[in-house]
Amino acid sequence: xxTTILAALIGSTMxxxxxxxxxxxxxxxxxxxxxxxxxxxxxxxxxxxxxxxVESSTVVRDLFEGLYNMDAKGELVPGVATSHDVSDxxxxxxxxxxxxxxxxxxxxxxxxxxxYAWKRAVxxxxxxxxxxxxxxxxxxxxxxIIAGEADKDTLGVKAVDDNTLEVTLSKPxxxxxDMVAHATTFPSPSWAIEAHGxxxxxxxxxxxxxxxxxxxxxxxxxxxxxxxxxxxxxxHTVLDKVVALVIGDENQxxxxxxxxxxxxxxxxxxxxxxxxxxxPDEAYAVPRLCNYYFSFNLSDTGLEAFKDVRxxxxxxxxxxxxxxxxxVLKGGQFPAYNFTPEATAGFELPEIDYAGMTQAERDAEALxxxxxxxxxxxxxxxxxxxxxxxxxxxxQIAIVATQMWKQKLGVxxxxxxxxxxVFLENRGNQNFDMARGAWCGDYNEASTFxxxxxxxxxxNDAKYSNDRVDELLTEAKTSHDTxxxxxEIEQIVAEDxxxxxxxxxxVNMMLKPDLKGWPMDNVMQKMYSKDxxxxxx
Amino acid sequence: xxxxxxxxxxxxxPTIICLIVICFFLMRLAPGGxxxxxxxxxxxxxANVLERYGLDQxxxxxxxxxxxxxxxxxxxxxxFSQRDRDVNDIIAAGFPVTLTYGFWSAVFVLALGIxxxxxxxxxxxxxxxxxxxxxxIFSQIFPNFVLAxxxxxxxxxxxxxxxxxxxxxxxxxxVIMPAVALGTSxxxxxxxxxxxxxxxxxxxxxxxxxxxxGLAERTILWRHALKPTLLPVISYMSPVFVYMIxxxxxxxxxxxxxxxxQSFIDAAYTRDYSVILGLAILYxxxxxVLNLGVDLAYAxxxxxxxxxxx
Numbered sequence: 001x002x003t004t005i006l007a008a009l010i011g012s013t014m015x016x017x018x019x020x021x022x023x024x025x026x027x028x029x030x031x032x033x034x035x036x037x038x039x040x041x042x043x044x045x046x047x048x049x050x051x052x053x054v055e056s057s058t059v060v061r062d063l064f065e066g067l068y069n070m071d072a073k074g075e076l077v078p079g080v081a082t083s084h085d086v087s088d089x090x091x092x093x094x095x096x097x098x099x100x101x102x103x104x105x106x107x108x109x110x111x112x113x114x115x116y117a118w119k120r121a122v123x124x125x126x127x128x129x130x131x132x133x134x135x136x137x138x139x140x141x142x143x144x145i146i147a148g149e150a151d152k153d154t155l156g157v158k159a160v161d162d163n164t165l166e167v168t169l170s171k172p173x174x175x176x177x178d179m180v181a182h183a184t185t186f187p188s189p190s191w192a193i194e195a196h197g198x199x200x201x202x203x204x205x206x207x208x209x210x211x212x213x214x215x216x217x218x219x220x221x222x223x224x225x226x227x228x229x230x231x232x233x234x235x236h237t238v239l240d241k242v243v244a245l246v247i248g249d250e251n252q253x254x255x256x257x258x259x260x261x262x263x264x265x266x267x268x269x270x271x272x273x274x275x276x277x278x279x280p281d282e283a284y285a286v287p288r289l290c291n292y293y294f295s296f297n298l299s300d301t302g303l304e305a306f307k308d309v310r311x312x313x314x315x316x317x318x319x320x321x322x323x324x325x326x327x328v329l330k331g332g333q334f335p336a337y338n339f340t341p342e343a344t345a346g347f348e349l350p351e352i353d354y355a356g357m358t359q360a361e362r363d364a365e366a367l368x369x370x371x372x373x374x375x376x377x378x379x380x381x382x383x384x385x386x387x388x389x390x391x392x393x394x395x396q397i398a399i400v401a402t403q404m405w406k407q408k409l410g411v412x413x414x415x416x417x418x419x420x421x422v423f424l425e426n427r428g429n430q431n432f433d434m435a436r437g438a439w440c441g442d443y444n445e446a447s448t449f450x451x452x453x454x455x456x457x458x459x460n461d462a463k464y465s466n467d468r469v470d471e472l473l474t475e476a477k478t479s480h481d482t483x484x485x486x487x488e489i490e491q492i493v494a495e496d497x498x499x500x501x502x503x504x505x506x507v508n509m510m511l512k513p514d515l516k517g518w519p520m521d522n523v524m525q526k527m528y529s530k531d532x533x534x535x536x537x
Numbered sequence: 538x539x540x541x542x543x544x545x546x547x548x549x550x551p552t553i554i555c556l557i558v559i560c561f562f563l564m565r566l567a568p569g570g571x572x573x574x575x576x577x578x579x580x581x582x583x584a585n586v587l588e589r590y591g592l593d594q595x596x597x598x599x600x601x602x603x604x605x606x607x608x609x610x611x612x613x614x615x616x617f618s619q620r621d622r623d624v625n626d627i628i629a630a631g632f633p634v635t636l637t638y639g640f641w642s643a644v645f646v647l648a649l650g651i652x653x654x655x656x657x658x659x660x661x662x663x664x665x666x667x668x669x670x671x672x673x674i675f676s677q678i679f680p681n682f683v684l685a686x687x688x689x690x691x692x693x694x695x696x697x698x699x700x701x702x703x704x705x706x707x708x709x710x711x712v713i714m715p716a717v718a719l720g721t722s723x724x725x726x727x728x729x730x731x732x733x734x735x736x737x738x739x740x741x742x743x744x745x746x747x748x749x750x751g752l753a754e755r756t757i758l759w760r761h762a763l764k765p766t767l768l769p770v771i772s773y774m775s776p777v778f779v780y781m782i783x784x785x786x787x788x789x790x791x792x793x794x795x796x797x798x799q800s801f802i803d804a805a806y807t808r809d810y811s812v813i814l815g816l817a818i819l820y821x822x823x824x825x826v827l828n829l830g831v832d833l834a835y836a837x838x839x840x841x842x843x844x845x846x847x
Contacts, residue, residue, distance in 0.1 A: 046621060124588075132578070146579075147581040148585075219795065220630075221704050245703055248791075255693065255694055259697065421570075424573050424574065
């Protein structure tokens, strides 16, 4: 048995204060500790095991607490668990739970509540669309249970006693512990679920173990959560009340923010520079773990010309990403020449040859490659359709990119936009020449992006297949030094160019200056209301 | 009249069943389904999810189950996009909201539009008439999607008098702007219709007779001219009222009221079949009820119609 570094670190920090709002001494707190923010749409679910949406998991992180939480930098900190041990073969994780954790109805939080929740997540009868997360965590038996081949009680998770949870994996997973900060793994109250069925998440029925309890939920209008006095670390919670308002129109949300109705809202596309000038202390652009790319269709239904790697590379090099980032998006996004965002934890940006060139050099190289392949100016005409889902910013990017191809390479790309689900259906069935793609990391590790390029991935819309990449991805799953592996993958992908990386995201938001503790450095943007506070103005 | 109402109700049932069947198949013709997502579900999970919601059954079985649940249990099925809720919950939460601001909007339209129209007609070609006509044109060129942002900029951002959106249980300050923004263009139409209708009625022979026998102008207006004047207003308002209380998509989205109008759009985008169907049924039942109401109101006002109903 070995104790992880995390556990060792925690051992000392626990003696001082628990992780909560980090209020510097001498701060005068505001009288009214209410935080109000905008969400785009109604929540898909408030059931930890059922939800898929990013906003839903933000609420659920307040209402429930998992084994571990994340701090302002995105590092793991204790939640219900204080530490864990890992067996020598890296297959068995033993989590030690604090005995002070309580549900909002006063019952103690035990290892059995986790066992119940995890079995629930893979239960075909509940049919959670997020069940794949448990499979991704490599918990023994998860895949078989989901497929209906085994009983849910065979899942590799058991309560050794009330405060000890033992998890068995089917294969070693170096980042397993990082994954237990996700909502799907939060405990759930069996008694409340059995009593109220799917209505158990209503304010009148819900039982949680988080820092807040749900007090009001009007669908498509508002959701209110208030301090849970039974939370084990309640004395360090500062915000008393958190209100989420559903506001579909982002410009309208911005107006209401300016009128003082909101403490946080999103910045509509392209408005960041103007707002930064107008309200410099309130407009923020911070990196976010998402990428944006153009995917070729490399399957049999794809264009013949795209089977030629020179054509693919030429199209990639001819895109001036700086123009897209600085003139179109204008929100502090990052030009991308590789697939994984630089902000990903433990990821070192690999050396990619064309990333180091000037745009003039790239353009010259693009022209040369295109000529060599016999297409474009002076060669065979190259025509294709670029498919994207209907949206203003996607359209602007599409116009700029296709213009660059036309001017620099003499390539004719037509624009084709489709409604979201029609788009997904066509892209998923390789019914396109080139299509827009974007991906946000599920967890803060490069494989959440690179796995998309595995031949077996269900998200590999390009139908890219490279044996060496597959091999390296498999190796990375169990390796403790992934950097050389990921570097090689990125370099192979840059040589093969199955997708054209365009940019990596940033989050653009308005935040009132009296609200403190927003996790700016957490690229997953996982905020916990209990870590924030409002100062007196 | 009771018998008439009953007959009409019976006749509408087949219409609604046809509507359900058509909607049911139309929605499934649209590419993608409720669980098509950017992250395609692995086949085993997709199979579990489809089974849970009965979407793995042949279409005719799904339709039959759906119809059975509606007629025998008044259950419009689960929502796929809000997984903790049923369609009944969604309508129960959103419909009172649109009903409230739609009702106040209708009150605003009628209470202002009819008097405006009457004054304009009685003072034809006067300043009042011109103001009214000017207002009508103004509200046509300022549709609600222009008016609403202007109202928010003025009353919320500049003067800080009213909240810029939300519902908050339907407190009056949250209702005013949605109701006014929704109603303004109808208000102008009601005023215009009232004006021309009253002018026409005032030129009718029986009004001349009334004047000839020396009735006071006021009595002529209130006792004899007003009722027939309102008939075109009523037929105009009936579909408008259905539209108002089932929610304008724009008003719901812009003011974030949580009303039912927004669910229409969201459900279409997310392919939330049962929500779209539930709302389509609600919409058609309301249209039917209000049309019936209009016919009965006609009968109450117009003796000629009354005798025809028997």
